[in-house]
Amino acid sequence: MSGSLYVVSTPIGNLDDITRRALAVLGEVSWIAAEDTRHSQNLLGHVGVSTRLISYHDHNEAQRTPELVSRLREGDSGALISDAGTPLVSDPGFRLVRACQDAGVPVVPVPGASALLAALAVAGQPSDRFQFEGFLPAKGAARERALERLAGSDATTLIYEAPHRVLSLLEALAPKVTAERELTLCRELTKRFETVRRGPVPEILEWVRGDKDQQRGELVLVLSPAVRGEVLDERDRALARALLEELPLSRAARVLAAHTGLKRQALYTYLEAINS
CATH class of the missing domain: 3.40.1010.10 (Tetrapyrrole methylase, N-terminal domain)
Known part of the structure; x- marks a missing residue:
């Protein structure tokens, strides 16, 4: 036996x-x-x-x-x-x-x-459907593809990230999602300096950028689902950036709405986020 x-x-x-x-x-x-x-x-x-x-x-x-x-x-x-x-x-x-x-x-x-399930339990994000991305590729085209996948996902997404890369991850993610898209940062779960904070991606980015302590320890990031019908694919995001180079925000949002069929106000908010 x-x-x-x-x-x-x-x-x-x-x-x-x-x-x-x-x-x-x-x-x-x-x-x-x-x-x-x-x-x-x-x-x-x-x-x-x-x-x-x-x-x-x-x-x-x-x-x-x-x-x-x-x-x-x-x-x-x-x-x-x-x-x-x-x-x-x-x-x-x-x-x-x-x-x-x-x-x-x-x-x-x-x-x-499990850090994964502990983070999901306290993230304040929808938990009926979720996906786990683990550690994203560190750099290059593979990392860019992973970020595009996160931006378009309609499920809550959990990500592990090294502390020395968390700021660059947030900086790369913020322009790819709408300004209302939420992220929960869970740091040092069950330890002395346990931290859980939820907010719009740009807000979490500025918080981490301004507080070096949030760039230390074990990290789990929990990204809220994309809203169906308000997700731009990679080609439309490139178009959005090109429009911003030539037009004011409101005009760029109107043109993009006509092209994609999405709501102008949602697109305006998205363009405002990537233009900041």
Whole structure:
């Protein structure tokens, strides 16, 4: 009989958020595969678990996966954790879970903390339908395409972003959405300096630009859905920028409304935002 792989969620900040079931599993398995063993050792030490840690991260995932599957097939049970939160959410582990399933090894979820769901719960944005973009590409055409996709999405969108890139992300996003489009910035959730603030994208941009503290720590951004019928595609956004170079705002909005069939006032607000 093979062992089982337990996919165990761990706290995203507050260590008291670990579940009783997670504690029991981590204490009973033969080994724990962890992204950063030094970081995870701090957690295990805090909760009194002495199970052996095995390094498992992006750079050794392909090499380590067959070894761990072999251990499981021989009867060991193991756990997979990430540095914080739920494994596989923008973290390594997909290969191991898939390999275990292919080998007939049971994969058992042990749910718990998740920065993604914690942010969605407190964002004040529609939550009946949402999508997760993870970390956007850092630069170039791929990043631009991702931003265009966000601007046109009619579902609430959650994004992870590195603190040193959050300001540039907001600066790039603001011209692509209407001025009323909202964004909730969730920073350092469950930690000492936890911050949650919701507002129009330009307002959040100015707040982050003026407060360096908001450019630190772990960040989740929650963007409200685009309003159906008020979304410009990439070609029409290029036309909008060209019109602004030649015409006053009100005239540009009237021409764009005639071209697209969208409401002039909504287009005026959009043009005002990208012209500021």
